[in-house]
Amino acid sequence: xxxxxxxxxxxxxxxxxxxxxxxxxxxxxxxxxxxxxxxxxxxxxxxxxxxxxxxxxxxxxxxxxxxxxxxxxxxxxxxxxxxxxxxxxxxxxxxxxxxxxxxxxxxxxxxxxxxxxxxxxxxxxxxxxxxxxxxxxxxxxxxxxxxxxxxxxxxxxxxxxxxxxxxxxxxxxxxxxxxxxxxxxxxxxxxxxxxxxxxxxxxxxxxxxxxxxxxxxxxxxxxxxxxxxxxxxxxxxxxxxxxxxxxxxxxxxxxxxxxxxxxxxxxxxxxxxxxxxxxxxxxxxxxxxxxxxxxxxxxxxxxxxxxxxxxxxxxxxxxxxxxxxxxxxxxxxxxxxxxxxxxxxxxxxxxxxxxxxxxxxxxx
Amino acid sequence: xxxxxxxxxxxxxxxxxxxxxxxxxxxxxxxxxxxxxxxxxxxxxxxxxxxxxxxxxxxxxxxxxxxxxxxxxxxxxxxxxxxxxxxxxxxxxxxxxxxxxxxxxxxxxxxxxxxxxxxxxxxxxx
Numbered sequence: 410x411x412x413x414x415x416x417x418x419x420x421x422x423x424x425x426x427x428x429x430x431x432x433x434x435x436x437x438x439x440x441x442x443x444x445x446x447x448x449x450x451x452x453x454x455x456x457x458x459x460x461x462x463x464x465x466x467x468x469x470x471x472x473x474x475x476x477x478x479x480x481x482x483x484x485x486x487x488x489x490x491x492x493x494x495x496x497x498x499x500x501x502x503x504x505x506x507x508x509x510x511x512x513x514x515x516x517x518x519x520x521x522x523x524x525x526x527x528x529x530x531x532x533x534x535x536x537x538x539x540x541x542x543x544x545x546x547x548x549x550x551x552x553x554x555x556x557x558x559x560x561x562x563x564x565x566x567x568x569x570x571x572x573x574x575x576x577x578x579x580x581x582x583x584x585x586x587x588x589x590x591x592x593x594x595x596x597x598x599x600x601x602x603x604x605x606x607x608x609x610x611x612x613x614x615x616x617x618x619x620x621x622x623x624x625x626x627x628x629x630x631x632x633x634x635x636x637x638x639x640x641x642x643x644x645x646x647x648x649x650x651x652x653x654x655x656x657x658x659x660x661x662x663x664x665x666x667x668x669x670x671x672x673x674x675x676x677x678x679x680x681x682x683x684x685x686x687x688x689x690x691x692x693x694x695x696x697x698x699x700x701x702x703x704x705x706x707x708x709x710x711x712x713x714x715x716x717x718x719x720x721x722x723x724x725x726x727x728x729x730x731x732x733x734x735x736x737x738x739x740x741x742x743x744x745x746x747x748x749x750x751x752x753x754x755x756x757x758x759x760x761x762x763x764x765x766x767x768x769x770x771x772x773x
Numbered sequence: 774x775x776x777x778x779x780x781x782x783x784x785x786x787x788x789x790x791x792x793x794x795x796x797x798x799x800x801x802x803x804x805x806x807x808x809x810x811x812x813x814x815x816x817x818x819x820x821x822x823x824x825x826x827x828x829x830x831x832x833x834x835x836x837x838x839x840x841x842x843x844x845x846x847x848x849x850x851x852x853x854x855x856x857x858x859x860x861x862x863x864x865x866x867x868x869x870x871x872x873x874x875x876x877x878x879x880x881x882x883x884x885x886x887x888x889x890x891x892x893x894x895x896x897x898x899x
Contacts, residue, residue, distance in 0.1 A: 426810075442836045443811045638810065638837050707813065707834045730813040730836050737813075759832065 414459035415552055415616035423634055430637060431524035433460040438636035445639035446732040449602050453558035454635035455623055462527035462548040463608065467517040470540020475509060475518060476677035478537050480662055480685075481670045483518070484677075486511035491579045491595060493670050495662050496533060501681040501688065502658040503665065505530050506650060508597060510581060519593075519608075521553075523652045537680075552616050554607045556623060557635075557643075561604030564627045569594070573605055587622035589615045599640060601647035601771060645738065646731050648699050648770030654710055655697060655726040655740050663688050664742065665697045666770075695723060696748040698767045701738050706756060706763035708739035713757040714747075722747050725756060731772060738772045739765070774898060775803040777869055781845070781885050782894035785827075788869060789845045795882050798873040799845060801833065804898045806868045809835040814861045815874060817842070823849040826884065830875060833864070846884035848877035 412433045420427060425436035436457060438445060448454045466474060475483040481494035490511050496504035505526040510519040522530045531546050538544060556565055562574045569586045573594055576582065581595035586607065593608040609615055624632060641651065650656045650665055662671045663685060673686050702708065708728030716722050728739030739756070747754055750769060755762035780788045786805035790798045806812065817831030824830055824844050831842040831853075844850075854873050856863060864872035879885065889897065 438810060441811050642836060705814065706816075707839065709839060730834070732811075732836065 412460075414457055415611045416457045416459065416620055419617075419620055420457065420634075425634070425636060431460055433524065435460060436634070436636040438638045439634050442636075442638040442642060443732045445633060445635040446642050448631075448633040449558045449600050449635055449639065449643055450733050451559070453556060453561040453564050453604070453627060453630060453632045454639075455620075455627075455632060456555040456557065456635050456637075456640055457553075458555050458606075458640075459552045459611075460524040461553050462522040462524055462530065462546070463551045463553075464520045464522070464531060464534065465517065465545040465547055466520065466534070466542055467513075468541075468543040470542045471518060472515050473677070474534065474538055474540050474542045476675065477679050478534060479507070479509065480667075480672065480679060481509070482672040482675040483509050483511070484675070486514070488512065488514050489580050489582060491581055491597060493579075495656075495667060495670065496530060497662065497679065497681045497685070498658055499681055500658075501661040501684040503652070503656045503660055503662060503667075504533055504658065506652055506656060506667075510593075510595070512583075524548075525653060550611050552609050552611050552619070554619065554623065555598055555600075555604065556607065556632075557598045557600040557604035558602045560630055561602075564630050564632055565605065565623065568622055568626055576605065587619050589619055592619070599649060600643040601649070602643065639732075641727075642729050642732055645727055645729055645740070646733055646772050648740065648772065650697070650740075651727060660697070660742070661685060661688060661693075664693050664695055692745070694745055695742045696745055697726070697740055697742055698748050698752075699738065699740055699770050699772060700754060700756075700765040700767050701736055701772065702756070703764040703766055705737075706758040706761075707737045708741070708756045708758070708765070714741050714743055715755045715757055715762055716747060717753065717755065719755075719762065721757075722754065734772055743767075774807075774895075775869070776891045776895050776898075778891045780869065781888035781890060782897075783843065783845045783888060784897060785843045786898075787843060787845050789885060789888065790869070790873075791885060792876070795879050796851070797846075797848075797877055797879060797885070799875050799877060800868055800873040801842070801864065802894070802898075803868050805840075806865050806872070809833065809838060809840060811836045812861045812864045815857045815864070817850075817853045817875060819850045820853050820875075821850065823847075823880070842874065844877070845888055846877075847880035849880070850875050851878055852876040
């Protein structure tokens with residue numbers, strides 16, 4: 410059965426275009442992807458991303474369990490800090506990318522995972538839980554609203570005593586927000602435009618209360634609801650990976666450019682640490698790169714990437730016309746000898762080689 | 774949903790509007806543009822070609838997706854709307870007017886009568 414978030418009536422009332430995503434019916438767009446995208450880049454927008462998964466892990470062996478299943482070094486986290494990380498499988502592929510929140514050092518943590526991977530991730534944690542750590546999947550009852558954009562925190566500040574305007578990137582605070590207690594506000598997001606993500610329990614009409622308070626506070630500033638379509642163009646302009654497109658069970662974090670969250674020198678062992686250490690030593694054979702189209706065409710997932718001679722050298726994993734940049738951009742894996750900046754590559758668009766160039770993140 | 778009475782339609786969401794007995798404009802419907810979202814360009818490289826019905830005469834690229842364009846009836850592509858090169862968004866704002874895509878000469882003028890009328894198309898998307 411297809412699931413709904415607690416905000417379904419809000420989306421329908423706003424006339425959102427809805428579509429199934431990861432088992433939920435989700436808003437794809439309200440007023441158009443370009444319009445929503447630009448609202449987030451220049452002002453502020455609200456995303457319902459309650460489909461995302463949340464696990465609470467606590468008690469005995471909690472840090473050991475996190476350290477042995479994730480690539481980043483969670484022992485560095487202090488209370489109120491968050492960290493981007495991944496779960497790796499025994500081959501070094503990525504089970505999921507996630508954010509680890511330290512609620513109480515060495516005692517209570519939250520993991521935020523992709524909606525499509527909730528069951529897989531939870532099963533993986535259970536399978537690796539040789540420490541008798543308490544695992545709770547609170548995804549179903551947890552609401553998540555991302556309020557993103559340069560004016561997001563200014564708009565939200567009157568709704569809380571928490572100093573959200575000065576909340577540092579990848580830190581969070583729990584407190585009262587819009588009259589609701591126990592709301593977790595985190596300076597994180599998937600847009601590159603700043604703002605916060607707001608987690609709270611779905612009970613006693615809190616979802617409506619918080620949604621309404623945000624839109625009341627933002628009305629005079631022109632705050633807008635934003636769908637998953639613009640979420641994708643926003644993240645892609647930043648070069649952020651999307652699980653299932655750019656990273657999956659067959660791609661390693663090193664190939665995906667996630668070496669910065671793969672701490673091969675942390676003390677604890679983690680799944681496939683030896684394989685990744687070896688891969689780093691030998692050098693990766695393919696790499697996820699960003700590219701911009703030089704000739705006209707829009708790259709799409711699964712298109713082949715070719716060299717000048719027409720040999721296949723990789724494939725596109727994400728692509729779009731970038732609304733803020735007025736050009737077409739994409740991500741894709743290419744053989745390492747074509748991965749250097751400024752390499753000329755050709756995207757095979759309906760059997761036509763269309764010229765593109767490897768560029769840096771974020772796209773400009 | 775805007776579905777003008779005087780046009781004919783395909784199940785692939787193209788419309789055809791007869792100009793005279795043998796020439797017609799072709800575009801995509803209001804429903805199609807709304808499903809695609811913001812259109813960023815149209816790629817039509819079949820000008821001058823004579824094509825069978827239901828062959829791909831071009832593609833339309835939206836921000837999120839790409840969709841093939843099918844010729845509703847057999848004919849020769851005589852003209853590609855030159856304005857779409859600079860203003861593809863006209864397909865979103867005026868799908869039955871300024872947003873027309875190609876002008877064709879029908880191979881058999883009577884073929885248009887085999888297409889869906891407004892009522893049948895309305896049922897399809899309704």
